[in-house]
Amino acid sequence: MRSWLKIFALAALLLTALVPARADVPRPRDEPKPQREAHISTPMRIEPNPRAKEARLLIPRAVWEQMRAGLAGNDAQSAATTARGFTLGAAQTAMAGLFLSLAFAFGGVWFVRARRPTNKLTSAALGVALLAVAGGATASIVYANAGPPPVARSLTSKILTPEAIPYGVYGQVKVELVEGGDFITLVLPPQAGK
């Protein structure tokens, strides 16, 4: 009975440590929320540049100022709050990890102390079983389908081919503010930067 409980507890611990995995799946497209976003309309140009080493998004200063003005007041504060909710600093991560470890340590000590030498299913074992079920249910949310092709995983001039259209594309882009000009330019290198 005791060895069975140990195996059960270990399995529950492993299951609860699992988190929903999103294996290389493109992020869902955001629904536009025109009423809440600071938006401006501006012309944009996509420019394949054989000399470029990396993808660059050039935003004219004038356009940038307009965007900032649009974010002024309540929307700016709202955006700041949203960012605050999602960003995780190093100290926060460390503290979260510390408390998570302590939680497991305290939970383990309690579990060992609460164990009774009986053949009946104890409340502790029932608690572990519930955790296992919850963990298992959470772990089942796995998106392990194939990811987009390599062409759609970096911003190069190759994205302008029909092959990338079904997936959309994503990749790193260097955002720069430039003086002069009145439209945003996306400069695309011939191949992904090293």
Next chain:
Amino acid sequence: MQQLAGNLTLARRTRTYVRATPFAIACLGFCLVAALLIGWQPLQLSIATVFLFAGPHNLVEFRYFLTRMPARWGRSKLFYMTALGGVLLLTTAYVLLYALGQSWYLNETAWTVSIALWNTLLLLWLATLVYLRGRQTRGRRDWSWAFAVALLLCAGAWAAPVWCSLALVYLHPLVALWFLDRQLKRTRPQWRKAYHLCLAALPLMLALLWLQLAHTPDLPASGDALAWRIAQHAGAGLLPGVSTHLLVATHVFLETLHYGVWLVLMPVVSLGAGGWRADKIPLATRGAGLARIVRAALVLGIFAVLALWAGFTIDYTTTRDIYFTCAMAHVLAEAPFLIRLL
């Protein structure tokens, strides 16, 4: 004789059924009407409910806590000292944090760390209270699991401090429902089944409310500081993809249930007709001095409610901000008294 006893039991059961049914119908009817009205005009009803009921419900809660507080703490001394000390410390820290945040004295990092620290203290305080309560139960049960749960939640509080604060906004109204359940168990056990039926219907009502409002446009908040604050309080800043109409309606609906429980149901099931007589309060029976203090506190409470109404009339937005900051005291005070009922 047995037949007579059987008949009496049957009669009592029938009477119980008759009493519980109007209670369930009234509860469900109130929830349904509240959901419909709030779904229709959430912003206006948010303003109106806070104006009318925020102060009085605090007064009733205070009166209830006075009733639940024993005249002599005895072996519960450590529990009550931890409880009251925690309420005082955490409320002071919260008000200070709010004041510093409002004056932009804290930068974003300092604010995030401070709120995470506050949440951590709150969770550890709650775990300590649960643990102490376990030691007072018959058989001195080991409730040290509370620390494991609290530490797990602390990890969440550090990973997403703002989400933790939002959770408190939405979970606090539900605490009143738990209070009512524990109180019914003590004083009106015959209503409990009907009450559980009402509780089971609550998620359904919320789901209907969400289905109805999921695609409604955001509330018109541009240029209206009060509307913007109400939406932010309901989590609009953290959930930009969700309609503020839905968020505000959900929050107001839960708050309305909270007010309803404290203003109507709790006095009915716990305080009774002589609810406002100070001599019914255990603390007041301990001596003339304490009796005077209890009476003075109740009178002060009535004046506080009147002052709050006056404040709302003069400057609703500022008073609402101040109220929701200071109201943290009653949110915290609920915890030890609920734990005592476990």
